[in-house]
Amino acid sequence: MASPLLDDGYTAWREGRMEDAVAALQSGVAAGEAAAIAPLFDAALEAGLTGDAAASVRATLDSALEGPLAPVLDQAAGQRAAARLGAVVLASGLGRAGDWPGAIAARQSDHERGDLRAGLEIALLCELAGFTGAALSLLEPLARSGQGEAIAALLRLGAQRGEVSEVAVPHAPALARAHPLGPALQQAISGLPAAAASAPCPVPDAQALADALFAREPERETLHDAPRIQTAPGLISAVLSDYLTAASVPFLHTATIFDPDTGEQRPDEYRRSLTASLPPSAMDLPALAIRDRMLTLAGAQSHQSEPLAVLVYQPGQEYRPHFDFIAPDGGRASDDLARRGQRAHTVLVKLNEEHTGGATSFPRLDVAWQGRRGDALVFDNLDAAGKGEKASLHAGLPVETGTKILASLWVRER
Structure with missing residues (x-):
């Protein structure tokens, strides 16, 4: 049964009273409520906390994840889940600068202690950063153990390279039955030869991997100047596109729109799709790296x-x-605007290509974007004076065949 503090936190959150929600959840964590840790992290980020308020929440989370509540977490959520969340908190920047080297080092240590999920995270970060040899050295043992995400990553890499790791090939039929992208991946490697398992390749240290993840400024192509509409080809890799797609499946639900008359979200024919909002506490380092590249x-x-x-x-x-x-x-x-400001920018990343139709269109500008897997689109929602930019009107055109999948991020003024 939920505690009164947890109930108070969720009630305030539903009503949009974010400061009260954070305060109640923080009190819950301080009182030893392990179940309040994840929602406190999520609420603090949704509230856009900075300064002393963010530092206070960060101190509470650090204490809970590393101190008195750690034994409770071992029983309630699992030691490995707590370690994953601890690394995300470390890299997120809540209350202080994000410590990506520290977060990566923590997950490397978790992997050395036998956490296969941590090994997958490091492998995916290596692949995203361009250390493909190191990624393969980590992915192939994971695939041998039957880890679906590692098998999916090897199949995608095989489709790109024109030959598929012999470690992954035997698992492709089972993956097609159990993984949301399994059928598409099996089709993508159809007829390709098998390649011998890769020779061992050293994994970069945490600092080198962190530097490589964010060292390169995204390449941009401008589609329109004012409002700014730009594309960034290959912002994330095909492997990470697949990974984020699969990670979103448990969170998918019917998309809604905001009803100004009721102040609530509701389904509407104006927006017909499925959507998954990924709570920060459910993310891992690869998902967070995708978000940070979009930012x-x-x-x-x-x-x-x-x-x-x-x-x-x-x-x-x-x-x-x-x-x-x-x-x-x-x-x-209005309360939300006063707290965090407007949605100044929108960033979209194309996660698949197996469809026709569905372009993102700006009808007042005669601009349209389709993109390829891993490509990104960024555009401004405000004019030079900080007001809503009417020329930013845009639409997701009807999909004709297949399924269109996008990652979407709204970026606030503060």
Whole structure:
């Protein structure tokens, strides 16, 4: 049964009273409520806390994950889940600068102690950073153990290279039955030869891996100047595109729109798709690295981020012309604007290519973007004066065949 503090925190959160939600959840964690740790982290990030408030929450989380509550976490959520969350907190930047080298080093240590999930995270970060040999050295043993995400990554790499690791080939039929992208991956490697297992390759140390993840400024191509609309080809790799897609599946639900009359979200024919908002506490380092690359493309920092989302459009589904900036309503939307400012930027990443139709269109500018797997689009929702930019009107056109999958991130002013 939930504690009164946890109940109070969730009630305040539903009502949009984020400061009260954070305070109640923080009190819950301080009182020894392990179940309040993850929602406290999520609420603090949704509230966009900075300064002393963020530092206070960070100190509470650090104490819980490393100190008195650690034995409780071992029983309640599992030691490995607590270690994953601890690394995400370390890299997230809440209350202090994000410590990516420290977070990576922590997961490397977890892997050395037998945490296979931590090994997968390091492998995916290596692949995203361009250390493909190191990624293969980590992925192949994981695939031998039957880890589905590692098998999926090897199949995608095989499709790109024109030959598939012999470690992954025998697992492809089972993956097609158990993994959301299994059938597509099996089709992608159909007819390709098998390649011998890779020779061992050293894994870069935590600092080198962190540096490589974010060292390169994204390449940009400008589609429009004012409002800014830019593309960034290959912002993330195909392997990470697949990984984020699969990670979103447990969170998918029918997309909704904000109803200014009721202040609530509701389904509407105007927006027909599935959506998954990924709570920060459910993320891992690869998902966080994707989010941080999207933030870099927008020129923003972690505290400006709304939760990373994944959007899934099936044939006939669309998002009709709309704005991403928020209209004041004298209620919750206005309170939210006062706290965090407007949605200044939108970043989209194309996660698949197995569809026709579904371009992102700007009808007032005669601009449209389709993109390829891993490509990104960033555009501004505000004009030079900080007001809602009417020319940013955009739509997700109807999908004709297949399924369109996008990652989406809204970036606030503060």
